[in-house]
Amino acid sequence: MRIPNRETSGSATLLRFAALGIVLATVAAAVTTTTEKTVPGPVSLLERGGRSTDLLCQLAALQGGPPPKRESKMAPACPNTGPDSSARVVPVGDDRRRSLVLRAGDRLEAEIAPGGAQILRFWVATRGLGDELEVRISLGTGADAAVWERRLATHDRWVDGEIAVPPNAGPKLRFTVETSAPRPRDRDARLALAAPRLIRAPAKDEGGARNILLYVIDTLRADHTPMYGYERNTMPRLAAVAQQGVVFDRAYSTAARTRPATASALTGLYPSRHHARLGMGIEFDEETLAETLRDAGWSTWAYVTNGNVFAPRYAFEQGFDRFHTIRGVRLDNHARTGEINERMLPMLREYADEPFFLYVHAIDPHSPYDPPAGFAGRYRDPSYSGPVTPAGTKSAILAQTVETDADTAHVRDLYDEDILYQDSMFGDLLDALDEVGVLDETLIVVVADHGDEFREHGGWEHGNRLFEEQIRIPFVMSLPNREGREGRRIKQLVSLADVPQTVLGLYGLDAPPGVQGRDLSAAVMRTAALADQPLYSEEITQIPGGDIRTLIDGRWKLIRRANQIRDDDATKYSLYDLEADPGEFADLGPLETNRVEQMRVELLRQSLAIGTPRKQDDEKTPAELDERTRRQLRALGYAE
Numbered sequence: 001m002r003i004p005n006r007e008t009s010g011s012a013t014l015l016r017f018a019a020l021g022i023v024l025a026t027v028a029a030a031v032t033t034t035t036e037k038t039v040p041g042p043v044s045l046l047e048r049g050g051r052s053t054d055l056l057c058q059l060a061a062l063q064g065g066p067p068p069k070r071e072s073k074m075a076p077a078c079p080n081t082g083p084d085s086s087a088r089v090v091p092v093g094d095d096r097r098r099s100l101v102l103r104a105g106d107r108l109e110a111e112i113a114p115g116g117a118q119i120l121r122f123w124v125a126t127r128g129l130g131d132e133l134e135v136r137i138s139l140g141t142g143a144d145a146a147v148w149e150r151r152l153a154t155h156d157r158w159v160d161g162e163i164a165v166p167p168n169a170g171p172k173l174r175f176t177v178e179t180s181a182p183r184p185r186d187r188d189a190r191l192a193l194a195a196p197r198l199i200r201a202p203a204k205d206e207g208g209a210r211n212i213l214l215y216v217i218d219t220l221r222a223d224h225t226p227m228y229g230y231e232r233n234t235m236p237r238l239a240a241v242a243q244q245g246v247v248f249d250r251a252y253s254t255a256a257r258t259r260p261a262t263a264s265a266l267t268g269l270y271p272s273r274h275h276a277r278l279g280m281g282i283e284f285d286e287e288t289l290a291e292t293l294r295d296a297g298w299s300t301w302a303y304v305t306n307g308n309v310f311a312p313r314y315a316f317e318q319g320f321d322r323f324h325t326i327r328g329v330r331l332d333n334h335a336r337t338g339e340i341n342e343r344m345l346p347m348l349r350e351y352a353d354e355p356f357f358l359y360v361h362a363i364d365p366h367s368p369y370d371p372p373a374g375f376a377g378r379y380r381d382p383s384y385s386g387p388v389t390p391a392g393t394k395s396a397i398l399a400q401t402v403e404t405d406a407d408t409a410h411v412r413d414l415y416d417e418d419i420l421y422q423d424s425m426f427g428d429l430l431d432a433l434d435e436v437g438v439l440d441e442t443l444i445v446v447v448a449d450h451g452d453e454f455r456e457h458g459g460w461e462h463g464n465r466l467f468e469e470q471i472r473i474p475f476v477m478s479l480p481n482r483e484g485r486e487g488r489r490i491k492q493l494v495s496l497a498d499v500p501q502t503v504l505g506l507y508g509l510d511a512p513p514g515v516q517g518r519d520l521s522a523a524v525m526r527t528a529a530l531a532d533q534p535l536y537s538e539e540i541t542q543i544p545g546g547d548i549r550t551l552i553d554g555r556w557k558l559i560r561r562a563n564q565i566r567d568d569d570a571t572k573y574s575l576y577d578l579e580a581d582p583g584e585f586a587d588l589g590p591l592e593t594n595r596v597e598q599m600r601v602e603l604l605r606q607s608l609a610i611g612t613p614r615k616q617d618d619e620k621t622p623a624e625l626d627e628r629t630r631r632q633l634r635a636l637g638y639a640e
Contacts, residue, residue, distance in 0.1 A: 045508045046209035046443065046480065049202030052299040052354045054321075055112060055175070056196055059100050060087035062110050075284055075315040079291070089317055090192040092125045092158055094325035096317050097194035100177075104133055104189045108177045114169045117198035121162040121354070125192045126152045133189045134180035139163050141174050158194065165198070195321035197299060201353040202441075209480040210355040211442040212298065212503060214289075215429075216262060217422060218306055219366040219462065221451025222251070222474045224412075224419060232379065234419040237427035238446060241478045243487050245444070246524055248494045251475030252552070253450045256462050256539050259308040261449040261496055262361065266290065266316065268500035268517035271538055273611040281314030287512035289500040290319030290357060296509055298357040303344045305335040305363040320359070336372065337362040337425035345432045352436035362425065365418030367452070367461055369393040369411065375421040380413035381406075390414055395460035402455065412454055441480050445503065447496060448473040456583060464539060466550040466559055467584050471537050477502075477524060490523055493535040493552060516610060536606045551603040555579040558599040573600060 057078035077087040077098040090099040102108065126133045132154070138147045146163045165173070179191045202210055222228040226239045227247050233239070254264040255271050263269070263276035266288045276282045290300045302320045304310040310325040317323035324343060328335030340362060348358075370390035371378075387401040388410045402408055426446075433439040450462050453469050462470050475494060497517035504511050505521030523530035534553040540546065547562045555578050562571040575589040575596050589596050 046506045048297075048355065048507065049206040049208035049210040049441065050353075050355045051115070051117075051200045051297040052356070053115060053117065053198040053200075053297060054195070054294055055110075055198065056087055056098055056100055058112070059108060059110055059175075059177075059193075059196065060085060062108065075282075075318040079287075089323070090125070090127065090194065091312070092127075092192075094327060095158060096312070096320075096323040096325075097123060097158065097192070098321050099192040099194040100196070101127070102177065102179055102191045102193065104179050104191075105181045106177075106179050106191075110175045111172045112175045112198070113171060114165050114173050114198060115200065117165050117200040119162050119164060119199040119201075119353075120175075120196065121160075121199055121351075122196040123158040123160050123194040124150065124152060125156060125158050125194070126154050127190045127192055133191055135191055135193075136176075136178045137161065137163065137193075138176045139173055140166055140169070145174075152191075154189070195299070197321075197354070199354040202355075209441060209443050209507075211433075211438055212293065212357045213429075213433075213442055213444045214265070214357070214359045214499070214503075215426065215444070215446045216265060216359070216361045217365075217426075217446065217448045217474075218258060218361065218363045219450065219452045220419065220422075220448035220474060221469055222448075222472045223469070224416060225474050227474060227476065232416055234416050235423040235426075237423050237430060238474075238476060241430070241444060241446070242476045245476055245478030245488075247487075247489045248475040248477075248520075249489050249491050250493045250535075251447070251473050251496070252493065252535055252537055253448070253471045253473050253496045254537055256450050256464070256466060256470040257308075258306055258449045259314065262306075262309050262316070264495075264497040264517075265447060265449070265499045266359070268497050268511060268515035270497055270516055270536070270610045272540060272607075273514075273516060276314065277540065281311075282316060282318060284315060284318070286318075288319045289503065290359065292319075292500075292504060292509065292512060293357045294319050294321070296507070297355065299351070299354050300357045300359075301347070302359040302361075303340050304359075304361040305337075305340060306361055306366070309361055334363060334366065334368065334370070337364050337422055338372075338428075341425055341428050341432075345429065348432055349436055352433075352438050360429070362422060364422040364425070365415055367394050369414035369418050371414060371417035371421050375417045375424070377417070378420055379416045380410060384410050386410060388414075398460045408455055415452070415454075443480060443503070443506065444476075444478040445499060446474065446476045447499060449496075464541070464546065464548070466537055466539055466548050468578070468582065471550075479506075479524070488526075490520075490530060492523075492530045492532055494518070494520060494530075495535055495537075534602060534606070536603070536610065538607070549603060549607060551599050551606065552578070553599060553602070556595060556599065557584070558596065558603060560600070560603055575599070 060078055075089060076085060077089050086101050088099060088101060089096050120139055124135055132151055134151045136147065136149045138145045140146055144166065146166060148161050148163050150159060152159060177193060224230050225235050226233050227242045253261045255261045260271035260277040263274045263282050267274050267282065267286050269286060271277050274282055274286055294300045300320045302323045303326060305326045309316045326335045326339050326343065328339060340360060368391055384406060386407045388407050392401060393411055393414055430439060433442055451470050451473060452461050453459050456469050457465060457467050495517060498520050501511050501515055501517040501519040502521050505519035520530060522528040534551055537550050539548040549560045551558045557576045557578050559574045560571060573589055573596055574587045575592050576584045577588060
């Protein structure tokens with residue numbers, strides 16, 4: 001949501017630096033947050049075709065009378081609306097949609113501008129204690145009105161509807177929604193009218209880059225993919241996309257955990273600013289990529305399998321017309337990417353005529369590494385007879401069972417087989433987009449939230465470390481009309497927080513105020529080179545040793561560990577040369593004291609400029625989770 005950006009006060013920053021013993025000359029740099037584009041020059045913009053115009057917030061502003069009873073404590077459905085607005089996110093099962101809520105007997109009329117649209121599209125459902133409700137939606141007046149009517153029962157799921165816009169519609173058109181008068185038993189029935197949109201499909205010669213796909217692959221480390229030199233071809237479909245697109249050679253996550261990292265990919269903010277950590281979700285006053293794109297004319301859809309993202313109280317649904325939770329059929333554990341496709345691909349085939357922003361969060365290859373039939377056995381040694389089993393590849397179990405290098409190799413083999421499965425499911429999505437004729441009109445962005453460790457530094461999975469295996473991620477973009485841009489690689493350091501700025505920059509859209517990621521669009525479009533810039537990442541929790549930050553500058557990487565956010569004798573610094581020692585096994589800090597000091601000052605400067613945790617974080621009650629989500633998170637190895 002759009003509100004003034006929270007900034008660290010200058011006086012507080014001066015006091016903080018004084019306490020740290022840093023000279024006053026560095027203070028001015030410390031309070032300067034750079035959000036400008038990193039390269040000068042005009043950017044060749046992607047051209048769009050068609051348009052999807054959101055009507056929800058316009059209708060909510062017109063609705064009179066006291067609002068209906070609040071549906072949930074989810075994120076607001078429209079900017080600058082309070083928790084009691086009639087526009088809200090309404091859940092029907094595991095399918096949440098931005099909706100306008102009306103009572104039985106309500107009537108809403110509005111003048112809308114068709115703007116060349118051919119279709120009005122929407123979904124409806126009933127809520128509350130009533131048995132049924134009748135709804136009538138019309139465009140136009142009198143005998144010329146186009147009408148859609150339906151009787152809805154409370155056990156119904158979302159019912160889709162659309163009305164053809166009259167071909168001779170003028171600049172204004174009457175839009176009317178009516179619900180049946182309440183009966184005694186239906187007095188509490190309510191109508192949820194979800195995502196009413198005017199759709200103008202592109203003309204035959206107006207394909208352009210009308211769609212955007214953001215595909216987040218959970219727990220995928222870069223060095224296990226062929227795009228980054230892995231000897232196994234674990235991702236042939238994504239590698240083929242990369243050969244026609246752009247690969248960022250040195251891409252890093254903002255954190256080593258799903259929720260803070262994914263929030264960065266959707267907001268362009270670092271975790272200590274968006275606060276989606278420590279049991280918290282995205283702040284309502286931060287504007288997400290989905291909100292910006294929704295307002296700019298895209299339908300916004302999400303299909304998510306990780307409870308760290310889909311739990312309602314974490315507010316990742318902000319800006320999405322449709323936010324689908326896929327919990328999986330295996331006791332709420334590890335929903336397969338194929339289960340995403342079963343729900344998502346039919347929707348794409350039905351609604352491919354409208355420009356969309358689609359966010360997919362696939363949990364494969366997250367532990368347990370248990371590849372399905374057809375992929376199990378592709379890489380593992382058939383003679384292996386050790387204690388590791390696919391179901392036992394969670395960190396707590398592996399810490400007790402893995403004893404030999406063969407055991408570790410078997411875990412890696414299972415992980416690679418899961419990656420191969422994930423790539424196949426991603427390929428099915430590409431095939432579906434091609435089938436409906438929009439693949440060449442879709443900007444594709446593929447990233448991971450973080451990676452996983454395989455005992456390189458003594459542990460398993462992810463969290464509480466910022467070594468390369470956990471935070472170095474794949475980052476691939478494929479542009480529509482790819483001629484002349486095949487197989488390019490960008491060598492400079494880039495962050496997961498750069499995703500929103502770059503997507504918006506490619507379309508010439510302004511990012512929300514205070515966005516911290518960089519706009520890489522000029523480098524992607526080859527209109528300017530990308531400037532070298534140090535990269536920052538953080539892992540901040542309330543457990544002992546849970547304040548970890550890193551700064552990467554060229555070949556050098558500094559890691560700072562502290563029990564709290566302070567710089568005292570308990571703070572430890574390690575320095576690694578990533579060119580000579582890519583595995584980060586040799587700490588050169590004692591030998592490179594001058595370099596450590598220079599990078600320490602820069603790391604603290606960036607930490608303060610990005611934004612430190614607010615005191616309120618320690619006072620908030622962590623978001624409540626439903627029991628099904630708790631079971632899924634426990635099954636995936638999360639203690640929270």
